[in-house]
Amino acid sequence: MTTILAISNQKGGVAKTTTCMSLGAGLVERGKRVLMVDLDSQANLTLAAGLDGETLPWTVVDLLDAPDLDLPEAERGAIYATAMDGLDILPADVRLASVERALYDRRNYEYLLGEILRKWHDSYDYILLDCPPSLGAVTLMALTTAQMVLVPVQCEFYAARGLNRLLDIVSEVKKHTNPHLDYHLLATMYDRRNNICRTVLEQLQTHFSGALFETVIGVDTRLRESPVTGEPVLLYAPRTRAAQQYRSLAEEVETLLEER
Numbered sequence: 001m002t003t004i005l006a007i008s009n010q011k012g013g014v015a016k017t018t019t020c021m022s023l024g025a026g027l028v029e030r031g032k033r034v035l036m037v038d039l040d041s042q043a044n045l046t047l048a049a050g051l052d053g054e055t056l057p058w059t060v061v062d063l064l065d066a067p068d069l070d071l072p073e074a075e076r077g078a079i080y081a082t083a084m085d086g087l088d089i090l091p092a093d094v095r096l097a098s099v100e101r102a103l104y105d106r107r108n109y110e111y112l113l114g115e116i117l118r119k120w121h122d123s124y125d126y127i128l129l130d131c132p133p134s135l136g137a138v139t140l141m142a143l144t145t146a147q148m149v150l151v152p153v154q155c156e157f158y159a160a161r162g163l164n165r166l167l168d169i170v171s172e173v174k175k176h177t178n179p180h181l182d183y184h185l186l187a188t189m190y191d192r193r194n195n196i197c198r199t200v201l202e203q204l205q206t207h208f209s210g211a212l213f214e215t216v217i218g219v220d221t222r223l224r225e226s227p228v229t230g231e232p233v234l235l236y237a238p239r240t241r242a243a244q245q246y247r248s249l250a251e252e253v254e255t256l257l258e259e260r
């Protein structure tokens with residue numbers, strides 16, 4: 001069975017895209033087949049996979065906005081391989097912003113992504129959804145589709161701001177469109193020499209003890225470099241701490257899902 005994980009936080013720059021790519025690679029190293037879906041009109045995940053959404057014949061936008069399209073052809077063409085064998089991507093492009101605005105007028109739009117992805121359930125063990133930094137229609141659609149939402153939280157002073165709003169949305173989605181949705185927080189960009197960082201991590205451990213991954217992702221400049229090469233950090237710098245931490249996250253994700 002395919003497990004669908006949404007990676008979401010309406011706060012920008014907290015490592016959603018980095019986590020999608022690196023966790024995806026970690027799961028592939030564990031022998032899993034993984035599809036990443038770029039759901040952000042900035043298309044950073046697409047770029048990090050070495051692709052340019054603006055020049056691709058098909059992206060996720062064509063599938064979401066399909067009324068006049070030869071869908072089977074788009075479906076065949078819209079999945080791309082990445083530098084890592086077994087890690088595929090359904091890319092995005094800038095048109096996603098206008099498609100998102102049109103989604104609100106579509107009845108039951110929350111279920112659209114789930115319907116689109118259903119045809120790939122047999123091909124992948126995991127589908128990872130890289131959400132945009134907002135709580136709009138695309139994020140609601142992703143939360144409706146996923147079994148679990150992984151929330152990267154940057155270890156900094158403002159980290160908790162907005163977290164309650166996101167968790168309220170998760171409750172709403174559970175109530176209305178996806179009763180099985182679960183959430184787990186991931187502390188990212190942790191710098192143990194920084195007092196604020198340590199305090200924020202302690203607060204997360206206190207308030208979210210059962211819903212916080214034990215794995216903590218430290219600050220590592222290799223994570224800033226790897227997108228430029230089109231490779232996940234696990235390929236680009238396989239022995240670095242960041243690579244090891246994302247491997248440990250992949251293991252924790254698998255254990256958690258087995259226990260569910």
Ligand SMILES: Nc1ncnc2c1ncn2[C@@H]1O[C@H](COP(=O)(O)OP(=O)(O)OP(=O)(O)O)[C@@H](O)[C@H]1O
Nearest residue numbers: 012013014015016017018133189218219220223224
């Ligand atoms: N652990 C880390 N150490 C150092 N830099 C990191 C780390 N994780 C992510 N970064 C860098 O921080 C920046 C933001 O990360 P990323 O793009 O993954 O965040 P995001 O939440 O997807 O952002 P957006 O909200 O814009 O989609 C990037 O330049 C990325 O390379």
Ligand SMILES: [Mg+2]
Nearest residue numbers: 016017040044
């Ligand atoms: Mg991103």
